[in-house]
Amino acid sequence: MLVRTFFCARLGVHIAASVLALSLVIGTASAQTLSVGIEIPAQLDPAFASADSEILVLSNVYDYLVEIDAANDVQPGLATSWSVSEDGRTWTFELRDDVTYHSGAAFGPEDVVSTFDRLREPDSGLPTADVYAGIESVEASGPAQVTFTLSDPNPFFLYDLSDNHALIVDADATDLGTTFDGTGPFRVESYSAEDRMILAANADYFGDAPGVERVDLIFFAEQAAAVSALRGGQIDLVLRMPTPLYQSLEGANGIERISVPTNGFDLVRLRVDRAPGNDPRVVEALKLAVDRSAIVEVVTDGLAVQGSDTPIGPLYEAYYRPDVTPPARDVERARELLAEAGYEDGLELVLNVPDSGDRPDLAVVLKEQLDEAGFDIEVRLQPESVYYGDGGWLEVDFGITGWGSRPVPQFYFETMIACGAVWNEAHYCDPEVDALIETAGSTLDEEERVEAYAELQRILASEGPYVIPYFFPQFAALSDTFTGMDLKAFPGRTDLASITVR
């Protein structure tokens, strides 16, 4: 009896203690704040934002019509379901009718119409004007329905709708970029430019409730500083970092390293509409001079996937052709070609490089390889914001550009390679290539598209003025007090709401 009473008493104490402990855990959990170190966002109007940090802020405050998941499949967003007409030109979307903005205003089809009308405005100078040039009209066709009419069928239309910029904003919104009235899982509580932004969980969010109550986005001018802060425990998450910083976190206490393969790549391109790039022998010499596997080994510590000078990487399984490879390195042949082209004493070229990611290292390794093959390269590093900021990257003869990962390859062809495309930095123009891009982007026959992409890969690998040495993985590091992060190939699209306290 005594034993039993004692036992019961002990059990009671145990239960009480457990309940107490549990409530403590829950208590701390709900009060938990996730601190994220990101680069300083400069442009927070969804139509203009482009950097990872900017998209990260906006995609967690606003929502897309449809989302793309890690497996590259289309998932519902503000639209719950959709259908396409027989001819592939009319798309109808059923919208959620229970969504409100953070300010309390109701979300409706007119917001979708005004958002896309703004993004596709031809004279706006927005990059999306090209992406959405195929939209003939957007109309509210019901109290919770919108209809898009296209001029031509577009097999990638759903992916286009989930373009980074296509965050739905209230039709009546003013001061975009300084005030943030979204529908997303977090609302902006305070924003102090160049310093930090505080996000609070949106209690009325239509999806799963965010895993943390509060997110502090702390702005860092450089990633080395952010990683140091992560090591010191001042922040919990860094979403983007160059290879050496990621490598340096191996075995770091309390930090989980996360990496995902992506189709993002560093592009080395030569401008071909004027000398010296307009001589095909120079382009061929460039491709022959590069040792791609050495670059993968040295610049990315072997963590990246070797590229073949085309923007289609192995992640686009159905379209990727592993048998297509650029010509193997041949230093002697490259020298001969340069001599034939009139550069027997060395072709002097300035290699322009933004000072971010692994690009400076790539430039230095590339310089050594090219100099061996008869080039005379002068590396010129520039701050990323300066290089991309004033359009200089579209003007220079020879340069390196980082291209982020996209769910479908058509994006790269239409913005970077087609004649006169907005970001055609090589000023490349080939009617045959254009026809293939057109086919790949409009045919509803998957076989035909696979063949068009295969042909594009063959052409670019052998004669495109591009060197794509690797597809880089995306690196992040998260404090092990948190879990549930699903790092996206484009890290700015990572959903912070899924992160919870471990």
Add this chain to the structure above:
Amino acid sequence: MTTPGGGGAAAAAPPAQRAPLAGVRRLLGELYARPTSAIGTTLVALFVLLAVIGPWLAPYGPTEQILSDRSQPPGAAHWFGTDRLGRDVFSRVVTGARDIFLLAGGGTAVAVAIGTVAGLVTATLGGWWEEITFRLFDTLLAMPALLLALLLLGTLGPSRSSVLWVIAVAYTPIVARVVRSVVLSVKTREWVAAARMQGETLPWILTREILPSVLPALAVESALRFSYAIFLVASLGFLGVGVQPPNPDWGLMVAEARDYVYLTPWSLIFPAAAISLLVVSVNLAADGLGRALRTETR
């Protein structure tokens, strides 16, 4: 009747022109009389030696990438280790010494030359020339040297020669001011007045009567400017607007090694130590030089 001021001129003669070798010997004696300036002077001399023979001392090329020896810690094969791209840090540091002397030293030399001539001539002449020159210099001085350097480099484009010119432009006004202040106190002295009355030409008065008085201050100022110039070259390299990769510029090496500080700390420590050591030694030597010249002209 004697010429006015004739006796006075003999009494308050300008600093005597001694045999140059004896002067140097005495100066070195003064420099080595104090341990701090002795250390500073020795180290600066060693760095100068390194700048001259560095490329022959380096076991590897400064940009040579030895792919089999990436990220090696300091050891027998690589005294300062190798960086992530397989470059020998020791070779890069010793080869980089020449660059820093050429750029910081060259820029300082140009600044001292132009600053001295401008300060000497305009301050002696006085009047509008002096006003215009020094108001112009004042506008340059209103901007911090680094900001001025960034502005100029933004216009000139980053290259080694632009870095040299940027240092020259940034430091010429400072040198000119120092020269001017000495000239102003000297030009009314008796021996200068005497030379004028004897009908000496302006170049003679400038070089024989005024310049010798300016030299001590100028020597110290040049040494100080040099140490600031080293910092400026390193800062510009660090900010990525000065010397461009893969040149073995110390500031640039520190900037490049930032991301590797946990992986290959030696690729950051050695160039950073080289910068600090050189700046400290130049300052110690400049300090000693100032003392030595003060005792000499006393």
